[in-house]
Amino acid sequence: MNQDIAIIGIGLHPFGRHEGVSAMQMGVDAANQALEDAGVDWKAIQFACAGSLEVTQPDSIIKFLGLTGIPFTSIFNGCATGGSLLLNASHHIMSGAGEIGIAIGFDKHPKGAFSVGDDMAGLGLGQWYGETGLALNPQFFAMKTRRYMHDHGITEDCLTRVAVKNFENGSRNPAAWRRKALDAEAIDNSPMVCDPLRQYHFCSPSEGAAAMVVCSAEVARRYTTNPILLKADVFKTRLYGSFETMSPSNPAEDVPSPTTQASQAAYEIAGIGPQDVDVAQVQDTEAGHEIMHMAENGFCKDGEQEALLRDGATKIGGRIPINTDGGLMANGEPIGASGLRQVYEVCLQLRGQAGARQIPKAVRTGYTQVYGFPGVSCVTILSS
């Protein structure tokens, strides 16, 4: 980064189901927590950005925070929205448009699998694709996972080990939605959704919000002696040939995924490598993608996941703890907020405030990665 960007305040409205509470109310709660955590008054905030799938006009939230006339950007990039929000905030600061701002993500999804909506034209596809039952993300996750398992010798046991770990981590997180640890038997006996993925291999849509107060490192010194520094924040879209959801066809060639692209660029910008990462939150839409993302983010080679998961290397006490707050599996996915939840967890780990799930070693460098439709990925690298 050509200028140090700091996160000085974090807030989270716990993910889950909150009947009678609107997405925007949760966003207000997260924003106020972040301001309080930073010790910053709303009047000091010079710009804001917000993201949500279900809220038509996220910038409406400002009337609940204060009508101070600041610029406000609404952003949506699917499951990678949280990453985009932080990126937008840091660009704002680097451009000189403002010194201190806030990024807020919030969402509230209906129960059941995400629907892509009834009009396929909005996705650049023919209506036939949806009518005949091909426009479903779980199918894509399943087919990409199956091919990866076939190519790299990953077993169904490995899928289940990811789920066991994430639900175990969720049980240690008072803010998680699913706080009950599940054993392998319970996961393996859950209904098949899209072979080879079962119900408890998947995350579910949920509700929640997260917010961050972001500023230049210089401004951060006015408020805190130990800010979290954003060492890299990279957003990438897919290259031609990348296998992504909602693709009626794909060329038979292999290219780096958007996550691989974003990850490599982020390491380069931060001047570190995957061996330097002490904690990582990666997109675990389902167990298969956590496994693939371990390799795409550089934490192992393709195929090594089988042994790593067997040895517990990604558990909280392991060599590279992944999804320490339970990930999407234990928290669900309010799309607009999900990426900022990852950053929130990494900030807690870097500050040593993660309670029962605090990693039992020095945590200096953290990593987050969100990935989603239609082939977008955002990686951040953070340090204390």
Next chain:
Amino acid sequence: MANQVPIEEGLFSWPAERPQLIASRCKACDALTFPRQDACPHCTERGGEEVLLSRSGTLWSWTIQRFPPPVPYTGPTDRETFTPYGVGYVELPEGIRVEGRLTENDPSKLEIGMQMELTFETFGQDASGNDVLTFAFRPCE
């Protein structure tokens, strides 16, 4: 027998004795795209030519859709009577993987690398009572 109509014009050659999927081939870089589109997603050249794809290839990956899909799915969605269906990508000799429904929904009969061929199945009826035809892939005998 009811009249048969394709689910979408331009998706496959119809009427034809042995219908084939219709793709576009970029005049500049040869990239194939299905369904056909004017601009090439690889090199952005416009004005691709229409080509008919091979009717058989190998199964690249697959899954079984176990729950009734939400809108815009127009097939039967009653949870009690829903029949899971197979979905897969078939890699054709031209170097393109095409996604389609599979006629097989038994996981023990599907395997990556197996030979598959194009077929057509009735997918409900339109407002005029015509049988709506869509494409699918079936394991080769």
